[in-house]
Amino acid sequence: MERDIITAVETLRGQTVDWLSQLIEKPSLLGDEASAQTWVAEQFAALGLDVTDLVIDEAAIREHPGYSPSLISYDGRVNVIGHHRPKQTRGRSLIFNGHIDVVPVGDASLWTRPPFEAWVDGDRLYGRGGADMKSGIIAYLIAFKALQKLGYAPAAEVILQSVVEEECTGNGALACLVAGYSADAAIITEPTNNGVMSCQMGVMWLTVEIEGHPAHAAVASEGFSAVDMAMKLFEALKQREAHWNEPENRHHCYTHSHKPINFNLGKIEGGEWASSVPTRCRLDIRVGFYPGRTTEEVRSELEACIQDAFEAHPAHGDAQYRVRYQGFQAEGCEVDMNTPMVKSLQAAHLDVIGTNPGQFTFTGTTDARFFNLYGGIPATCYGATGGNIHGIDEWVSIDSVVDAAKVLAVFMARWCELEPLNPA
Ligand SMILES: [Zn+2]
Numbered sequence: 001m002e003r004d005i006i007t008a009v010e011t012l013r014g015q016t017v018d019w020l021s022q023l024i025e026k027p028s029l030l031g032d033e034a035s036a037q038t039w040v041a042e043q044f045a046a047l048g049l050d051v052t053d054l055v056i057d058e059a060a061i062r063e064h065p066g067y068s069p070s071l072i073s074y075d076g077r078v079n080v081i082g083h084h085r086p087k088q089t090r091g092r093s094l095i096f097n098g099h100i101d102v103v104p105v106g107d108a109s110l111w112t113r114p115p116f117e118a119w120v121d122g123d124r125l126y127g128r129g130g131a132d133m134k135s136g137i138i139a140y141l142i143a144f145k146a147l148q149k150l151g152y153a154p155a156a157e158v159i160l161q162s163v164v165e166e167e168c169t170g171n172g173a174l175a176c177l178v179a180g181y182s183a184d185a186a187i188i189t190e191p192t193n194n195g196v197m198s199c200q201m202g203v204m205w206l207t208v209e210i211e212g213h214p215a216h217a218a219v220a221s222e223g224f225s226a227v228d229m230a231m232k233l234f235e236a237l238k239q240r241e242a243h244w245n246e247p248e249n250r251h252h253c254y255t256h257s258h259k260p261i262n263f264n265l266g267k268i269e270g271g272e273w274a275s276s277v278p279t280r281c282r283l284d285i286r287v288g289f290y291p292g293r294t295t296e297e298v299r300s301e302l303e304a305c306i307q308d309a310f311e312a313h314p315a316h317g318d319a320q321y322r323v324r325y326q327g328f329q330a331e332g333c334e335v336d337m338n339t340p341m342v343k344s345l346q347a348a349h350l351d352v353i354g355t356n357p358g359q360f361t362f363t364g365t366t367d368a369r370f371f372n373l374y375g376g377i378p379a380t381c382y383g384a385t386g387g388n389i390h391g392i393d394e395w396v397s398i399d400s401v402v403d404a405a406k407v408l409a410v411f412m413a414r415w416c417e418l419e420p421l422n423p424a
Pocket of ligand 1: 099132133166190191
């Protein structure tokens with residue numbers, strides 16, 4: 001039977017490439033997810049699933065400890081859920097979760113072809129979101145379809161989720177949890193290089209706004225530059241980054257990582273023109289922090305660091321600053337690698353691929369935290385292999401998507417057990 005499942009996925013290879021190309025070509029940048037979500041809803045319906053557009057009610061999630069202040073309104077932006085209910089439950093229930101949102105393309109002129117044009121070169125399929133993580137949504141769709149092709153369906157509830165805002169808040173996945181979607185396990189089909197994720201970082205976004213004291217550049221010392229101050233403050237934060245990366249300060253999951261903690265100055269805005277001492281400067285910063293630390297703890301450490309650097313700057317007298325938090329306020333989490341779900345997923349990978357899956361130690365965040373930290377649902381990430389994720393010319397290995405779909409299909413058959421679609 002499992003041989004048949006693997007073969008069925010293999011015969012869907014062309015469909016895999018077609019579907020993934022179609023989904024890449026529905027640009028789903030923040031706020032613009034609708035056309036891609038409509039496409040996913042159509043696929044769910046075609047698989048015979050009950051389809052729900054889950055509207056995100058911010059009032060319902062705002063008080064949740066996993067909530068992150070959102071960047072834009074949720075009007076017209078839904079999660080899409082495809083729900084399979086068996087005729088008779090025999091196995092364990094399962095959530096497959098993927099995020100539909102993709103990150104900004106950067107300078108589009110640097111791409112070999114337009115970022116939302118899907119194109120194939122050998123085993124590589126290029127396009128923004130192809131790896132992260134439309135590959136994962138396609139992999140679970142193909143896994144489900146392969147079982148159907150063989151005349152079977154899972155003998156347990158399976159909930160397929162396509163959520164918004166994984167890349168900046170996680171509020172899409174949080175809304176699903178708060179709405180009550182639950183199962184015996186969840187797999188987020190992020191591109192993990194076909195490994196099983198063992199831990200993920202905490203991630204926090206903060207904005208620092210500095211107000212200086214303008215003056216003519218010819219008498220610059222009569223003013224106080226907001227941009228100079230911004231540089232000083234970020235320098236102090238980078239020292240904190242180095243401190244957290246020191247071997248003795250590391251979380252045990254990240255002992256062997258190259259550089260687990262990353263503070264990224266993702267965006268800077270400031271000043272008026274070359275001949276005036278700048279009045280204002282704004283820094284948008286992303287900070288990574290270890291699992292086990294609370295967001296409150298991290299905030300107070302960062303704020304103290306910024307305050308010290310501010311005080312240490314000569315003649316800061318007239319200047320002011322404030323720190324705001326918008327976007328990710330995401331705690332890190334460790335995955336329990338001894339749960340039956342992880343063991344079963346590793347076994348499925350070994351049996352399908354022939355080697356033990358690697359462990360994926362992630363230095364970013366994923367939606368797995370909601371299931372693990374707040375839902376009591378064992379969750380990990382498992383999915384395809386890609387490159388240039390969040391960069392230029394993002395690509396995914398087609399073989400790796402097909403492999404992931406095979407593993408997910410075999411896992412689903414074992415975890416949920418199977419029942420015939422049309423009993424004789
Ligand atoms: Zn992702």
